[in-house]
Amino acid sequence: MIMQPVTIKTIAEKLGLSIATVSRALKDSHEISAPTRERVKQAALELGYQPNVNASGLRAGSSKTIAVMVPEVENHFFSQVISGIESVARANDFHVLIYLTHEDPVKEEEFVQLLRNGRADGLLISVTHNPNGYAYLNRLRETGFPLVLFDRLVEEVDVPVVATNNESASYEACNLLFQRGAARPAFLGLDPNLYITKTRLSGYLRALKENRPEMEPLIFTGSGQPEKDREALQGFLEQYRPDALFGAAESMALLLYEVCRRKGYRIPEDYQLISFTNLGAVTFLNPSLTSIVQPAFEIGRSAAELLFKVIKKKRIYAAEQKQILPSAIRMAESLKA
Amino acid sequence: MIMQPVTIKTIAEKLGLSIATVSRALKDSHEISAPTRERVKQAALELGYQPNVNASGLRAGSSKTIAVMVPEVENHFFSQVISGIESVARANDFHVLIYLTHEDPVKEEEFVQLLRNGRADGLLISVTHNPNGYAYLNRLRETGFPLVLFDRLVEEVDVPVVATNNESASYEACNLLFQRGAARPAFLGLDPNLYITKTRLSGYLRALKENRPEMEPLIFTGSGQPEKDREALQGFLEQYRPDALFGAAESMALLLYEVCRRKGYRIPEDYQLISFTNLGAVTFLNPSLTSIVQPAFEIGRSAAELLFKVIKKKRIYAAEQKQILPSAIRMAESLKA
DNA sequence: AAGTCTCTCGTAAACGTTTGCATAGTTAAA
DNA sequence: TTTAACTATGCAAACGTTTACGAGAGACTT
Numbered sequence: 243m244i245m246q247p248v249t250i251k252t253i254a255e256k257l258g259l260s261i262a263t264v265s266r267a268l269k270d271s272h273e274i275s276a277p278t279r280e281r282v283k284q285a286a287l288e289l290g291y292q293p294n295v296n297a298s299g300l301r302a303g304s305s306k307t308i309a310v311m312v313p314e315v316e317n318h319f320f321s322q323v324i325s326g327i328e329s330v331a332r333a334n335d336f337h338v339l340i341y342l343t344h345e346d347p348v349k350e351e352e353f354v355q356l357l358r359n360g361r362a363d364g365l366l367i368s369v370t371h372n373p374n375g376y377a378y379l380n381r382l383r384e385t386g387f388p389l390v391l392f393d394r395l396v397e398e399v400d401v402p403v404v405a406t407n408n409e410s411a412s413y414e415a416c417n418l419l420f421q422r423g424a425a426r427p428a429f430l431g432l433d434p435n436l437y438i439t440k441t442r443l444s445g446y447l448r449a450l451k452e453n454r455p456e457m458e459p460l461i462f463t464g465s466g467q468p469e470k471d472r473e474a475l476q477g478f479l480e481q482y483r484p485d486a487l488f489g490a491a492e493s494m495a496l497l498l499y500e501v502c503r504r505k506g507y508r509i510p511e512d513y514q515l516i517s518f519t520n521l522g523a524v525t526f527l528n529p530s531l532t533s534i535v536q537p538a539f540e541i542g543r544s545a546a547e548l549l550f551k552v553i554k555k556k557r558i559y560a561a562e563q564k565q566i567l568p569s570a571i572r573m574a575e576s577l578k579a
Numbered sequence: 580m581i582m583q584p585v586t587i588k589t590i591a592e593k594l595g596l597s598i599a600t601v602s603r604a605l606k607d608s609h610e611i612s613a614p615t616r617e618r619v620k621q622a623a624l625e626l627g628y629q630p631n632v633n634a635s636g637l638r639a640g641s642s643k644t645i646a647v648m649v650p651e652v653e654n655h656f657f658s659q660v661i662s663g664i665e666s667v668a669r670a671n672d673f674h675v676l677i678y679l680t681h682e683d684p685v686k687e688e689e690f691v692q693l694l695r696n697g698r699a700d701g702l703l704i705s706v707t708h709n710p711n712g713y714a715y716l717n718r719l720r721e722t723g724f725p726l727v728l729f730d731r732l733v734e735e736v737d738v739p740v741v742a743t744n745n746e747s748a749s750y751e752a753c754n755l756l757f758q759r760g761a762a763r764p765a766f767l768g769l770d771p772n773l774y775i776t777k778t779r780l781s782g783y784l785r786a787l788k789e790n791r792p793e794m795e796p797l798i799f800t801g802s803g804q805p806e807k808d809r810e811a812l813q814g815f816l817e818q819y820r821p822d823a824l825f826g827a828a829e830s831m832a833l834l835l836y837e838v839c840r841r842k843g844y845r846i847p848e849d850y851q852l853i854s855f856t857n858l859g860a861v862t863f864l865n866p867s868l869t870s871i872v873q874p875a876f877e878i879g880r881s882a883a884e885l886l887f888k889v890i891k892k893k894r895i896y897a898a899e900q901k902q903i904l905p906s907a908i909r910m911a912e913s914l915k916a
Numbered sequence: 917a918a919g920t921c922t923c924t925c926g927t928a929a930a931c932g933t934t935t936g937c938a939t940a941g942t943t944a945a946a
Numbered sequence: 947t948t949t950a951a952c953t954a955t956g957c958a959a960a961c962g963t964t965t966a967c968g969a970g971a972g973a974c975t976t
Contacts, residue, residue, distance in 0.1 A: 296637035297962030359629035528865025634932030
């Protein structure tokens with residue numbers, strides 16, 4: 243049995259009032275007398291009235307919805323970020339739309355285009371690499387659409403951003419490798435065009451320059467395809483003989499475990515390892531992984547709070563414009579004593 | 580510089596046509612002549628026209644959006660499910676709203692209420708335990724709102740469902756423990772009221788009955804709070820002296836690793852372990868975890884496809900009404916040879 | 917007693933889109 | 947030539963909500 247929806251009109255007819263009065267009563271307008279207000283609210287409750295969001299959205303030109311665009315959701319970092327975003331959205335009575343770009347810039351651009359239609363009031367995005375640039379983000383920004391970037395930033399788009407201290411955390415992590423006796427630390431990363439890869443690489447390079455200025459940087463770049471990368475990493479290890487590895491991406495660190503298992507290499511005896519990761523279970527790896535952990539939930543929360551300031555047209559101070567939340571190093575067995 | 584939005588009216592005025600003609604031209608109506616149709620489309624492209632979804636949604640009574648409600652997104656199983664759902668939604672040109680219940684039945688009920696307002700055209704939900712029952716889901720169903728349950732099912736709500744073969748996969752897993760010489764296998768689970776806990780427990784009990792009918796079942800139930808559960812699990816191990824463990828929840832298996840590390844117990848020598856998990860990294864645990872892996876992505880995909888059949892009012896055959904996608908056992912080191 | 921205020925409510929327009937119906941012009945059929 | 951049918955387009959209503967404006971009634975001021 244399908245009931246026809248209960249609208250403001252249903253209530254109005256039931257109580258012999260006009261729809262205007264009902265509407266006002268429901269939002270506690272002072273123009274409506276207390277008894278009428280109560281009658282309306284009572285009726286709304288009884289009938290299970292829910293305001294139609296398309297109607298109010300059309301009228302108000304807003305949707306009480308924000309969009310979140312990330313490369314993937316299977317990654318723990320992103321799922322924690324989403325959780326942080328969701329908590330803030332909830333607190334603001336907003337809803338959350340999710341878009342997965344799967345590292346496809348074409349999809350990303352399509353999704354962004356789709357947002358210019360009233361479906362969302364703001365966008366939080368961690369971009370995928372786009373060789374053609376991010377003009378579509380700037381176009382979105384120019385229309386006044388609230389936009390905040392996080393994690394993977396883009397210099398050319400001038401909006402508020404939230405990220406972690408990629409460069410300095412990487413610098414510290416690599417220094418740690420040297421302190422533990424590493425002679426030839428290598429960098430393991432993904433797409434070298436990504437903001438996170440670039441900034442983390444620059445931390446590695448700085449540490450290298452300070453500790454071993456004469457050494458050529460050892461840089462491995464994975465494609466993201468496990469089978470291909472495994473072969474490549476194996477070849478890289480044999481050719482360049484690093485004795486320590488700095489993982490700028492969780493997947494690369496896990497790949498090293500796999501290669502070591504297959505080839506009988508030992509961690510940390512043959513390869514010391516420290517890596518960015520937000521996977522809690524890495525403390526149970528064999529050996530446990532010394533990790534650089536990003537405050538993912540907080541990054542999501544801060545980015546969302548920033549977005550709501552933009553949406554609500556609150557003033558954003560210069561200091562807030564670029565928020566850097568520091569990562570923490572969690573010691574474990576993949577480094578020597 | 581904020582531009583005013585470009586609507587159908589903008590195009591109409593620019594071309595000297597009525598909004599009706601423009602609207603029809605944009606949706607390839609045969610009523611409009613080919614040249615006019617082209618002119619309109621060209622203008623729409625130039626102006627970057629995007630149809631306002633609130634307006635069309637209000638008119639059509641639909642939103643091209645589905646809602647997904649899960650307890651959390653940090654869990655790999657759920658994030659994979661979401662990915663599967665998203666892929667189907669994309670293919671249908673639908674958008675995805677996400678709601679995290681955090682195991683709070685009050686939130687869940689609130690969220691469900693919120694959906695009766697035109698924001699979504701359907702709901703995919705993995706419920707949280709609600710001691711007061713799921714009347715709100717039945718109410719939603721009775722209004723004709725498309726609804727599909729997955730993973731955590733509810734008997735009292737008669738809608739299409741998708742899940743894995745919890746009982747038989749658990750039965751097989753426990754049989755495996757016996758085959759590998761276990762004498763006293765115990766069950767590790769979460770909330771005993773959950774569908775997944777109950778069905779998996781029943782698989783454990785069946786295997787126990789067949790292999791060791793005289794033995795009292797050993798059942799440990801975690802709360803979900805790590806600190807509390809760690810103490811409790813430790814006490815459980817000491818008191819009941821199991822020699823093998825069947826993890827009905829990933830978090831419980833990881834907890835065992837932690838307890839073993841702290842107390843110096845060995846896996847699999849002291850405790851053999853097999854557990855449900857969808858965390859790919861468990862193959863690198865110390866020792867690697869023998870896993871029951873659910874086809875999470877496919878569960879999401881199937882559930883979404885089912886939901887779209889309901890939304891599009893396609894016939895759903897009895898065989899589709901309850902879809903069971905089998906889990907796979909992935910052998911590793913946490914079982915004896 | 918007339919004017920002014922305040923309180924409470926209703927009328928109607930607007931948000932942008934879709935669509936039934938009307939209309940004007942053209943073509944085909946009788 | 948008249949009529950019927952078809953083509954291409956416009957008019958206007960509708961979806962459900964919000965809100966500017968106005969109106970009627972009562973209270974108060976001068």
